[in-house]
Amino acid sequence: MSQFEGYDLGCLRGGWPVFAHLDFTLDAGDALLLVGPNGSGKSSLLRLLAGYIPPAVGELRWQGVPVAKDPDLHRARTRYLGHQDAIKAPLTPREDLAFWTKLHAQPHRLVEEALKAFALEALADRPGRLLSAGQRRRLALARLTVSPGPLWLLDEPTVGLDTASQKALVAAIARHRAAGGNLVMATHQALPGVTDRAQRLDLAHYRPRAPDAEALLA
Numbered sequence: 001m002s003q004f005e006g007y008d009l010g011c012l013r014g015g016w017p018v019f020a021h022l023d024f025t026l027d028a029g030d031a032l033l034l035v036g037p038n039g040s041g042k043s044s045l046l047r048l049l050a051g052y053i054p055p056a057v058g059e060l061r062w063q064g065v066p067v068a069k070d071p072d073l074h075r076a077r078t079r080y081l082g083h084q085d086a087i088k089a090p091l092t093p094r095e096d097l098a099f100w101t102k103l104h105a106q107p108h109r110l111v112e113e114a115l116k117a118f119a120l121e122a123l124a125d126r127p128g129r130l131l132s133a134g135q136r137r138r139l140a141l142a143r144l145t146v147s148p149g150p151l152w153l154l155d156e157p158t159v160g161l162d163t164a165s166q167k168a169l170v171a172a173i174a175r176h177r178a179a180g181g182n183l184v185m186a187t188h189q190a191l192p193g194v195t196d197r198a199q200r201l202d203l204a205h206y207r208p209r210a211p212d213a214e215a216l217l218a
């Protein structure tokens with residue numbers, strides 16, 4: 001049985017059809033790369049996979065069980081990183097990572113390991129509001145490594161990332177996949193070690209046309 005599957009998914013945003021008849025199947029450890037032009041629905045699909053927006057049609061299944069049966073369980077397995085890094089302004093990176101480590105009952109040593117992996121040691125005691133865009137993104141990615149969850153949904157995670165942090169992300173993804181986790185990632189950029197080792201789904205192929213659009217709007 002596959003780990004994570006989407007069947008005949010269709011999506012509406014603001015009442016307009018974005019994609020239709022979209023299927024995917026991921027086994028444990030598989031990664032899926034979402035590509036396609038601006039507005040083709042990559043971010044919408046990630047939000048749908050996270051459970052933030054319901055599919056207009058179709059179904060998501062985790063280990064054969066419809067995700068809609070237990071949305072809380074799906075949220076608990078999902079780590080979503082969108083365009084906003086959602087860094088808490090008053091918390092330092094060390095406090096932020098300690099919070100997530102504790103929340104997920106992980107060993108405290110992971111905090112220092114994550115700070116090191118994403119080159120945040122020198123910034124570890126600076127309030128989040130003082131971090132640059134790339135530094136905030138590094139902290140958001142470091143959080144993934146202290147909050148284990150089998151489904152990573154990453155929207156353009158390499159935007160603003162320097163080369164060293166891209167390598168840290170590649171290593172974190174490799175560990176996640178080796179442990180049986182799944183990755184779905186939207187990107188316009190190649191990330192060697194990840195984008196060359198993933199299934200590709202081009203959203204341009206799922207643009208609804210009549211009568212698909214009419215069916216979604218019905």
Ligand SMILES: Nc1ncnc2c1ncn2[C@@H]1O[C@H](COP(=O)(O)OP(=O)(O)OP(=O)(O)O)[C@@H](O)[C@H]1O
Pocket residue numbers: 013014015018036037038039040041042043044045186203
């Ligand atoms: N919050 C929203 N409300 C209504 N429509 C939206 C919303 N967000 C996106 N859309 C629409 O949904 C469609 C798909 O947008 P989406 O952001 O998913 O595309 P994308 O492939 O991620 O684009 P990009 O490459 O520019 O990030 C677009 O037509 C967009 O206008």
